[in-house]
Amino acid sequence: MRTLTLVFLVIIILSGSCREKPVETVIMTVRGPVPAAELGQTLSHEHVLVDWAGAGETGYHRWNRDSVTDVVLPWLQEISELGVTGFADCSPAYLGRDPLLLKELSLRSGIHIITNTGYYGAVNNRFIPPHAYRETAGELASRWIDEFENGIDNTDIRPGFIKIGVKEDTLLSELHRKLVRAAAITHRRTGLVIKSHTGGDMPAFDQLNLLKEEGVSPGAFIWTHAQSGTMPKIVEAARMGAWISLDAVNISAAEGPHGNHDLYISMLSELKKEGLLHRVLISHDAGWYDAGEPGGGGFRGYSDIHRFLIPGLMEEGFTAGDIEQLMVANPARAYEIMKRLAD
Numbered sequence: 001m002r003t004l005t006l007v008f009l010v011i012i013i014l015s016g017s018c019r020e021k022p023v024e025t026v027i028m029t030v031r032g033p034v035p036a037a038e039l040g041q042t043l044s045h046e047h048v049l050v051d052w053a054g055a056g057e058t059g060y061h062r063w064n065r066d067s068v069t070d071v072v073l074p075w076l077q078e079i080s081e082l083g084v085t086g087f088a089d090c091s092p093a094y095l096g097r098d099p100l101l102l103k104e105l106s107l108r109s110g111i112h113i114i115t116n117t118g119y120y121g122a123v124n125n126r127f128i129p130p131h132a133y134r135e136t137a138g139e140l141a142s143r144w145i146d147e148f149e150n151g152i153d154n155t156d157i158r159p160g161f162i163k164i165g166v167k168e169d170t171l172l173s174e175l176h177r178k179l180v181r182a183a184a185i186t187h188r189r190t191g192l193v194i195k196s197h198t199g200g201d202m203p204a205f206d207q208l209n210l211l212k213e214e215g216v217s218p219g220a221f222i223w224t225h226a227q228s229g230t231m232p233k234i235v236e237a238a239r240m241g242a243w244i245s246l247d248a249v250n251i252s253a254a255e256g257p258h259g260n261h262d263l264y265i266s267m268l269s270e271l272k273k274e275g276l277l278h279r280v281l282i283s284h285d286a287g288w289y290d291a292g293e294p295g296g297g298g299f300r301g302y303s304d305i306h307r308f309l310i311p312g313l314m315e316e317g318f319t320a321g322d323i324e325q326l327m328v329a330n331p332a333r334a335y336e337i338m339k340r341l342a343d
Helices: 002-020 065-081 099-109 138-150 174-190 203-212 232-242 260-274 303-316 320-335
Strands: 026-029 034-035 044-050 084-091 112-116 162-167 196-197 222-224 244-245 280-282 287-290
Touching: 002 232, 026 112, 044 065, 044 099, 044 280, 044 320, 084 320, 099 112, 099 260, 162 174, 162 280, 203 222, 203 232, 203 260, 232 244, 232 260, 244 260, 260 280, 260 287, 260 303, 280 320, 303 320
Parallel strands: 044 084, 044 287, 084 112, 162 196, 196 222, 222 244, 244 280
Antiparallel strands: 026 034
């Protein structure tokens, strides 16, 4: 009962705080631009659909939008009832991105869904299209910029961030350096934030250094899966101005009684102590309707943060303002369209 009471308290607090942020900039959603002040409580790293077939085989023919909607919509309605109004879908091109599906889900759930442009180089480049090997960073950027300016795949749906991926535990390969440079060029033209599947310390700082060479500020970079890094380097990156994405919250579906609840409480408490909560994003990296599995396979919902993590944080002394910072203010600032250039 105490946990349930805390959940409802958080919903009330956050619902009120959403109205207080002044309208200054916009977020690009699948339904068009939305004032940053209206994005509201946001899950900043989730997935609706994924297709593991690889760049050479994937395509819209691999799934049925109505079938995906039947599975995913109830999970979105669940978090809508918990107060979530923003949702960043992080499945990139050649890995299950479907802007028309996302728009339908957005219309039916009422949630502002953000899609992306860019290419995902992790998993041994399985999801990199052939042209990316031969084209220059500038040529790749031209493709991504075109999606922002003219829409994705002959639709009027535009991306709200750049999604790239690199190998998680080493320095960047030449191909991945090209992806980062292409992302930098795209950011300088569009103001879209760069969200990179990164993982550990080494590729994170390699990317930050390369972005600096390209004239892009750390504030334009989201270190995705930063929970795989070390706390000293996470703190260093946050102090530089990078966004720290702690995005694998898994409590109800994990093995063991509490999943990774204690890990996230510990990391967030440390970042609060360092005065860096204003650089942190939290999410589940959940969902994952699998196009290659009957009925989409096992689907993990998006509610653990509200049902477990936020009440746990409040029991550890986090304030309503801290929760508003993590769930409302930070996602709006991270995803607002704004050119963030190096000094």
